[in-house]
Each structure stands twice: as structure tokens, then as C-alpha cells.
Amino acid sequence: MLTIGTLAKKTGTKVQTIRYYEQIGLMPEPGRTEGGQRRYGDAELDRLSFVRHARQLGFSLDAIRELLDLSDHPGKSCAEADAIARRQLKQVEQRLARLEALRTELKRMVHECSGGQTSDCRVLEVLRDHSECLTDHEEISA
Amino acid sequence: MLTIGTLAKKTGTKVQTIRYYEQIGLMPEPGRTEGGQRRYGDAELDRLSFVRHARQLGFSLDAIRELLDLSDHPGKSCAEADAIARRQLKQVEQRLARLEALRTELKRMVHECSGGQTSDCRVLEVLRDHSECLTDHEEISA
DNA sequence: TTTACATCCTCTAGCTACTGTAGGTTCAAG
DNA sequence: CTTGAACCTACAGTAGCTAGAGGATGTAAA
Structure with missing residues (x-):
């Protein structure tokens, strides 16, 4: 039986x-000791x-929920997991x-920085200059 | 003088x-009409x-705040902007x-999916198998 | 001039995926 | 029996927005 702290260490959570x-x-809600502390198996x-492995791979919690559901029902088709x-x-x-x-x-910005005053700074200039945009009004969710 | 809606359209915000x-x-807090609506120049x-350009480039709002500050004081050294x-x-x-x-x-997972039942699904197997981890307990903030 | 209606206003709450804190309790070792 | 690390709950906060309620404003046509 593991305490929550031990479980945390073992999984890097x-x-x-x-x-x-x-x-x-x-x-799931785990078992508890008489004093109310969680114990895990x-x-x-x-x-x-x-869960942690999937998170490391960038899956959202919702996607993981689906994957866990599939994994809990081994009769289901693999196609869904594959789709996810x-x-x-x-x-x-x-x-x-x-x-x-x-x-x-960014590389271009950094390499072209003259090292002088901000009034000549390429970094700021590039950010101000809208004509050099890759594509207009597109977001990068990096 | 632009309404907030026009400004929004022009900047993709x-x-x-x-x-x-x-x-x-x-x-900054913009001027207002008598009725209290924002008007921009x-x-x-x-x-x-x-701001939007910098956001598209992945800069955090804090970083953008620094950059705006530098840009507001053209006498300062370019080095800071470069560092950011x-x-x-x-x-x-x-x-x-x-x-x-x-x-x-992910490519490996997808290519190895047999198409059968979830009990044989490589996708789920890979996620369960901790030994194939790239590195232990390292997070990907993708 | 009136009426319609898009757009504006504030305020509040919600989203993801956690993380941190306060104030108190339990467990295991010595 | 005492100490102290680890546990408990509950709540607040993080980034960077986004959505909705409920009401006011601005503009253009009838």
C-alpha cells in the first residue's frame, strides 16, 4: 500500500x-486509513x-479520459484509440x-541586432513591422 | 477615430x-465618447x-511588456531586447x-495499430509501457 | 423623428491543467 | 510519548483569454 507521496514520487507527479x-x-477514489489518509495499490x-505518460505525449485530459475508457473495455475496437x-x-x-x-x-531578429540603441533595434523593428508577418491574423498556440 | 470593433478587425483580435x-x-485607457464608448487612434x-505580432511569435505577455517598455525608451540599449x-x-x-x-x-503508435480489438492495441500498449519513455518524469509543455 | 438593430458597456464566471497556501491532523520512528 | 514529516481539506491563484447576462449607445433608414 502506497501513500500519496510515494505514488507521487514513483510517477513524477x-x-x-x-x-x-x-x-x-x-x-478513482482510493481506500483510506482510519485517520483518513489515502492508500494506493x-x-x-x-x-x-x-495518465502521466499520455500527458508527456501532449494528450489533453479529455483525450486521456477517452483512452482510459477504451483501455477499460478491452472488447472495443482499436480504431477509436488509433483515431485519437x-x-x-x-x-x-x-x-x-x-x-x-x-x-x-526569431533567428533573423537575433542575428540582425546591431547592438546599438533600441531606436535601431531590429528585434523591436521586426515586431513593429506588420508587413513581415508570415500570415495575417493567424495564431500560434505554441 | 476607431471603435473597439474596428480596431479588433484590423488587428485580428x-x-x-x-x-x-x-x-x-x-x-492604455483610450478616450471615450460622451456615452462612454472607447475610441482609438x-x-x-x-x-x-x-502586441499581436509578438504574441504570434510566442512571446508571453510579460515579455511583451518588457519589449514595449524598451520600445517606449529609444535611448536604452538594444541588448535587453536582444536578450528577450x-x-x-x-x-x-x-x-x-x-x-x-x-x-x-506517435507515428510509431499509429503505424503499429493492428486494427483489431483494444486488447491488442499498440496505442494503448505504448501508453501503458513505461519502459519506452524518452526520459523519465520530464514534462512536455506542448 | 422614430425605430430598429448592430455594436458597445460592465461585470461575472468559465476554460485548461495544474500549483500554492493556510490551518489543522495523522503516522511512524526513536 | 514526543517529534516532525507527511498528510488532510478548502480555497485562491496562474496564463491568456473567452463567453454570457443584461442593459446602454450610436447610426442609418423609414
Whole structure:
């Protein structure tokens, strides 16, 4: 039986985060000691590892909820899990494209900085100059 | 003189966002009509364009505040603006590295999906299997 | 001039995914 | 039996907006 602190260490999660996951229904309510402290078993360790791993891969909590649901019902079709992963991959590729464009622009800003006064600073100039925008009014959710 | 709605359209910002920027002190309090509606001039249009451009480049509102401050004092050294841009570039490159690793892993998950039942699903398996982690307990803020 | 209606106003609450704090209790070691 | 780390609940705060309620204003046509 693990305390919440031990579980936290084993999974690289903060204690509060585990309690938060319980609150939003992502983790089950665990057993308690007589004094009211949470005690966890291996099932919870596995579940939390799954959640953290998915988070590291950039899945949203909602997506993880779906994945956990699929994983709890082994008879269901794999297609759904695959669809979720594909959606995720698409998002990642979009972010990559934007970040790459971004890196180019930032590099240019940095390399062209003359080192003088801000009145001549390329960094500020680039930000002021709207004509050099990649695309107008498009957001980067980096 | 521009209404807030016109300013919003010209800069690709939502009306609420402009009011929010005013609230947090990123945009100045504009003049008002007798009836109390906001009216903007070219200075505000420029400032908001600067802000939105910087946001598109992934700068935080705090960083933008610094940049605006530098830009308001043209005598200051360019070095600070350069430092902010360099910090930003570094962050972008870190994110890129993580996202690339992520893409590789997601691609593997998707390609190995057998199409059968969830009990054999590689997607879920990969998420359960902690040994295939890139690095332990490291977060991706994608 | 009146009426219609888009746009504006303030205020409040909600979103994601946590993180931090205050004030108090429990557990395990010595 | 005492100490002190770790636990508990409850609430507030973070970034960067976004949405909605309920009402006022501005403008253009009838």
C-alpha cells in the first residue's frame, strides 16, 4: 500500500496533482486509513503512470479520459484509440510547422541586432513591422 | 477615430481581448465618447499590432511588456531586447526538440495499430509501457 | 423623428491543467 | 510519548483569454 507521496514520487507527479485528478474523476477514489489518509495499490500506480505518460505525449485530459475508457473495455475496437492518436499526431505536426517558421523569424531578429540603441533595434523593428508577418491574423498556440 | 470593433478587425483580435489588455495595463485607457464608448487612434493601433505580432511569435505577455517598455525608451540599449528574443528562441528550440521526439513516438503508435480489438492495441500498449519513455518524469509543455 | 438593430458597456464566471497556501491532523520512528 | 514529516481539506491563484447576462449607445433608414 502506497501513500500519496510515494505514488507521487514513483510517477513524477505532484501530490496536489493526484488529488486534482481524483477530483475531476480521472483517478478513482482510493481506500483510506482510519485517520483518513489515502492508500494506493498497483492498479492506481498503473493508471497514474498511463495518465502521466499520455500527458508527456501532449494528450489533453479529455483525450486521456477517452483512452482510459477504451483501455477499460478491452472488447472495443482499436480504431477509436488509433483515431485519437492520429488526431494528436496531426496537432503535433501543425505545431511543429509553426514553431519552425517561428524559429526562422526569431533567428533573423537575433542575428540582425546591431547592438546599438533600441531606436535601431531590429528585434523591436521586426515586431513593429506588420508587413513581415508570415500570415495575417493567424495564431500560434505554441 | 476607431471603435473597439474596428480596431479588433484590423488587428485580428477579439473585442474582449482588447478590453482584457487594457485591464492588465498592456494597452492604455483610450478616450471615450460622451456615452462612454472607447475610441482609438493610430498610436493604439500600432501598439496593439505590436502586441499581436509578438504574441504570434510566442512571446508571453510579460515579455511583451518588457519589449514595449524598451520600445517606449529609444535611448536604452538594444541588448535587453536582444536578450528577450534570444530567450524566446531558446524556448522555441527546446519545444521543437520535444515535439520532434513526440512525433516519432506517435507515428510509431499509429503505424503499429493492428486494427483489431483494444486488447491488442499498440496505442494503448505504448501508453501503458513505461519502459519506452524518452526520459523519465520530464514534462512536455506542448 | 422614430425605430430598429448592430455594436458597445460592465461585470461575472468559465476554460485548461495544474500549483500554492493556510490551518489543522495523522503516522511512524526513536 | 514526543517529534516532525507527511498528510488532510478548502480555497485562491496562474496564463491568456473567452463567453454570457443584461442593459446602454450610436447610426442609418423609414
